Amino acid sequence: MRQQNDPPPAGSSRAVRLDSFGGPEVLDLREVPAPQAGPGQLRVRVTAAGLNPMDWIMTADAETAARFGLSLPAGFGTDYAGVVDQVGDGVTGFAPGDRVFGGALSRAVADFVVINQAEGTAADEAHHTPDGVDDRTAATLTIAGRTASAALAVVGLGPDDTVLIGGAGGGVGVFAVQLARIAGARVIGTGSASSADFLRGLGAEPVAYGDGLADRVRALAPGGVTAAIDLYGEETVHAARKLGVPDGRVCTIAARVDGVTAANGADAAPGALEEIARLVAAGRLRVPVAESFPVERVRQAVELQAGRHVRGKVVIDL
Structure with a gap:
């Protein structure tokens, strides 16, 4: 049986997907083909994904999803942290083995995410994770x-x-x-x-x-x-x-x-996210993680987070 944080077999990967909009009950963990990094892209082996209210709000119904540009079938989650494992032609500043965090709109709860370096938005971005910031914490920062x-x-x-x-x-x-x-x-x-x-x-x-x-x-x-x-x-x-x-x-x-x-x-100013990561690394800002769940329990994690009484952040481990 595959253990938590073991690399997925070559060519395969897991991703949380939904074929209809709704609550946690529509979320399924599936085996899917592993995405590949093309020109201008980097692939990240995700180790942790942080949950936010927007994750389940924007997948609750078709009208809301459309405002975010989502259509079915869709992935789930935006905040992630992990390690670069593929770099496409034209990518600068990143190499395999680099620890990174960032945003991948409605596709972060997966073994791999592919990031378009040119986008540089909260929906499609990667930043170097500072030394002293663990992946669970880094996965909570972006949104x-x-x-x-x-x-x-x-x-x-x-x-x-x-x-x-x-x-x-x-x-x-x-x-x-x-x-x-x-x-x-x-x-x-x-x-x-x-x-x-x-x-x-x-x-x-x-x-x-x-x-x-x-x-x-x-x-x-x-x-x-x-x-x-x-x-x-x-x-x-x-x-x-x-x-x-x-x-x-x-x-x-x-x-x-x-x-x-x-x-x-x-609306955040350029560099705001990097400054927050630096504050975390320096011990000036801490991020309480209320609870972490293995990806197989994604539905329970979303139910907890959607209750809106969590103190701090909820994280999915991959």
Whole structure:
């Protein structure tokens, strides 16, 4: 029987595929022909793939999938880490044996991904994994790290700021809280009562979400809140408005609110992802991995991640 992380036999590989859109039940692990690197491409032997809400959101129904350019049959997952094992003609800066991480839109949960070097987008990219960053951690960085960086750029945090971050313990939240603290801001993060210690460990002052949020934040920060980032829906936006935060210093990622800027990973500044990887390597930013699953249990991994109560990231091991 093939063991975890054993190289696949020559010419064969595994990939998570779906023939219909829907929930975790449509995901199947299949034997497929191993893709080959052509001109301008590099092939990566994937060792870990990090999950994000967008993975199951964009494969939930045909209309949403079409907005991302997906059609059936489709793969699954975007964030990956692994080792380059093929380099096509014209590729520069990479060689077989290089450790890499990046994004491969809706095809990352597979033994191999082929990356077009010329694309250089979050949907098709590879970056060198810094020494000191393990593959599971590297596999969590691309979507969540870019998204957090883009959101912080919208509100422009500094040492004089107190920022309210909604959904602070989630996959994007763990990056947003720590990047805000690195910028010198005071961070108040929303979460459940059971997540309070987890949030404190990230550097946030915890506050319970739900009715009365604005009053609880006001009690924590009588001097006022100067910025807000809502990583879940709209609750934090409404609380921020009650606290007098101007819309120009409020950002969302999962909701669209009139007057408020919405950010996503595509908006991140050039070099943002590499800087996050450097912070991880330097020990200044840590990525809590809530749980890892073998690829054979991909459905259970997605069910856990889709429950939206995970503290940190969920990773698939290949």
